Amino acid sequence: MNQPIIELKSVTKSFGPVNVLKGIDFTAHEGRVTALVGDNGAGKSTLIKGLAGVQPYDGGEVLFEGEPVHLHHPRDASRHGIEVVYQDLALCDNLDIVQNMFLGREEMATGAFDEGRMEVEAAAALQSLNVRTVSSLRQKVASLSGGQRQTVAIARAVVKQARVVILDEPTAALGVAQTEQVLNLVRRLADNGVAVVIISHNLQDVFQVADDISVLYLGSMTARLRREDTNADDVVGYITGTKSMEAMA
Amino acid sequence: MSGDSADVTSQSDVARTAARESDAPTLLGKGVENSPLEHGRAYLQRLRGGEMGALPAIGGLLVLFVIFHFANDLFTTPRNMANLITQAAPLVVLGMALVFVLLLGEIDLSAGVTFGVAMAVFVKYTQPDGLSWPVALLLSLGIGFTIGFVIGFFVARIGVPSFVVTLGLFLGLQGVILMIIGAGGTYRLIPEPIKAIQNSNLAPWEGWALLALVLAILVGVAMWDRVRRSRAGAPNPSIWIPMVKLIAIAAVGVAFVLFLNIDRGGVNRAIQGVPIVVPFVLAIGMVGTYVLDRTRFGRYMYAIGGNREAARRSGVNVTLIKWSAFVICSSLAVVAGLLFVSRVGSADASTGREIVLSGVAAAVVGGVSLFGGRGRLMHAAVGALVIATIENGLGLLGFSAGATLAVSGGVLILAATVDALARRRSGAVT
Known part of the structure; x- marks a missing residue:
């Protein structure tokens, strides 16, 4: 496999006396979907928050395209093209699709919004994800379904030309049809050359969409697997701690 | 536990999406490619969906005009209409000032007494042996700016609820006005150019x-x-x-x-x-609308009002924008005060004490949401016209001030109810 776009080397994080991350190694590759699985409290969110620059790691090394980088602020992550799609979506209901997609990075021309350009780029971003179910780019996000909102949140990352997109439980609140839709979206995102990291509790989703599977157990990375080399029973074993990768190490 | 509720929403989501997406066109609509007729239809749909904006208030205003026209011969005379405009102007500007904080889901109960303090200073120091009026005007705008800055500090920086901070100032600044003017005192407004705004x-x-x-x-x-x-x-x-x-x-x-x-x-x-006040109010309204609709500052105000956390994660400086909103509100309130004093012709210890809640009422009647994220300056202006029309019309009919207050209050509750019902039917979020 070629050089990972993101490589974490034995990163640690503790809150007071609690070691949440005990020296984690992790990689994400362009064009591949890496699933991050683990039980509640395993440290998934903490790992992600470090990458997003929201909660910097205490120790260890973060390599971006082989170069060491420091992610101490969301801006740092943004600058490297790392975008997080949060579980609660972080969209503004009272703004329309285009306004949400460009929130915080609006296109300006002579001191005022360049709405036309934003609209065209928003449409292009949605098209690149093969989204066809939006009747108007100017409808308020409040009027969208859960799946559509997830779509907008993901398309936001595309508009920002993200190179690494981290999705926190993107299907947790969705029904069957919409989950399917969002997983397709995730696949297309990776096919467009983006490195996708997806956190999920749903192994069915994981096996449907992921190329690589990393399992966290109580702050340690217990397994890093390729999907085709493993199965759901094994992964459950790693998640619950009844199985470990010592043998392989 | 949260899983349960998530399941429930996902169930209804599936049903809704299935219904919506089966008849959705397979093209990426931009919402502009249709004929005017279809646009009209889409507009009606938005209305039915609870996005009524200022429409109920405009309707109410028309109804009031018709009623008062037939109830009193004097109401629709040019003289009374000009009078109504000058009566409404301070309330219109105050309502627009309040929109800036209401959009964030905050409130400024001290906006009225803020202009009271600023006008007490202005009127007191423009007495014949005092300052020249432009200097005094700058001074009072500075007072508005400073009060807004202080509110913003406590609300945006420290995190004290704006209701409490501005309630405190509402009480405290009344004391300041008393100290400036002296109990029972009244100062006459002297500078002619300021008088002219509402009288020429x-x-x-x-x-x-x-x-x-x-x-x-x-x-x-x-x-x-x-x-x-x-x-x-x-x-x-x-x-x-x-x-x-x-x-x-x-x-x-x-x-x-x-x-x-x-x-x-x-x-x-x-x-x-x-009346000269009309271009004043139009200018404030147009500049403010431009800022709210077409600049980052304005867009971020709506974003913060809609979902503060989303705005923050998108890189919006929530503290700075909140802070500035209070500064804008208090500064514009001083302009409202100027129009108020220009019309009344004097300032006393009670200047601005009563008007602030009418300002909030004006915004809400016009369709501005108290929960933030929804509303335009134009809404506050229309709402202010409604309230001023009620006062004017009932006054002409010889009703007491008590009746006018009671009716204004009723209209406020009615407006809020219409809005709540429309939103509930559509299932839209506030």
Whole structure:
């Protein structure tokens, strides 16, 4: 496999006396979907928050395209093209699709919004994800379904030309049809050359969409697997701690 | 536990999406490619969906006009209409000032007494042996700015609820006014240019020039938008949509100027023309609307009002924007105070004490949400006109001030109820 776009080397994080991350190694590759699985409290969110620059790691090394980088602020992550799609979506209901997609990075021309350009780029971003179910780019996000909102949140990352997109439980609140839709979206995102990291509790989703599977157990990375080399029973074993990768190490 | 509720929503989501997506077109709509007729239909759908904006208030205003027209011969005379405009002007500006904080889901209960303090200073220090009025005006605007800055510090920086901070200031600043003016004291407003704002009129031709200027700006902006959209490769809506809007505005404007240019003076002296306060209020409204609709600052205000956390994660400086909103509100409140004092002709210890809740009521009646994220300056202006019309009309009919207050209160509750019902039916979020 070629050089990972993101490589974490034995990163640690503790809150007071609690070691949440005990020296984690992790990689994400362009064009591949890496699933991050683990039980509640395993440290998934903490790992992600470090990458997003929201909660910097205490120790260890973060390599971006082989170069060491420091992610101490969301801006740092943004600058490297790392975008997080949060579980609660972080969209503004009272703004329309285009306004949400460009929130915080609006296109300006002579001191005022360049709405036309934003609209065209928003449409292009949605098209690149093969989204066809939006009747108007100017409808308020409040009027969208859960799946559509997830779509907008993901398309936001595309508009920002993200190179690494981290999705926190993107299907947790969705029904069957919409989950399917969002997983397709995730696949297309990776096919467009983006490195996708997806956190999920749903192994069915994981096996449907992921190329690589990393399992966290109580702050340690217990397994890093390729999907085709493993199965759901094994992964459950790693998640619950009844199985470990010592043998392989 | 949260899993349960998530399941419930996902169930209904599936049903809703299935219904919605089966008949959705398989193209990426931009919402502009349809005929004017379809746009009209989409507009009606939005109305039914609870996005009524200022429409109920405009409807209410028309109803009030009809009722008062038939109830009292004097109501729709040019003299009373000019009077109504000057009566409403301070409330319109105060309502617009409050929109800036209401959009964030905050409130400023001290906006009225803020202008009370600023006007006490202004009027006191422009007495014959005092400061020149431009200096005093700068001083009072500075007072507004400072009060807004202090509120912003406590609310945006420290995190004290704005209700509490501004309630405290509402009480405290009344004391400050008393200290400046002295108990029972009243100062007469001296500077002629300030008196003129609410007591003089534009010459008839100036009224027409004002209308032409406003229309030129509106047409210019509409054209500019279209040019920029097509340059970016985005489709433009049918030209008829802005045209219909502009023609409607032009028609109302022509009627307005024509009516106010009728001589409404007595036998000795002709009084005619658009009150000078009108261009003042229009300028504030247009600049403010531009800022809210077309600049990052404005967009972020809506974003914070809609979902503060989302705005923060998108890189919006929530503290700074909140802080500035309070500064804008208090500074604009001083302008409202200037119009108020210009009309009343004096300042005393109670200046601005009662008007603030009418300002909030004006915004809410006009369709501004108290929960933030929804509302426009125009809404507050229409709401203020409704409240001023009630006061004016009931006053003409000889009702007491008590009856006027009671009716205004009823209208506020009615407006909020209409809004709540419309939103509940549509299932829309606040």
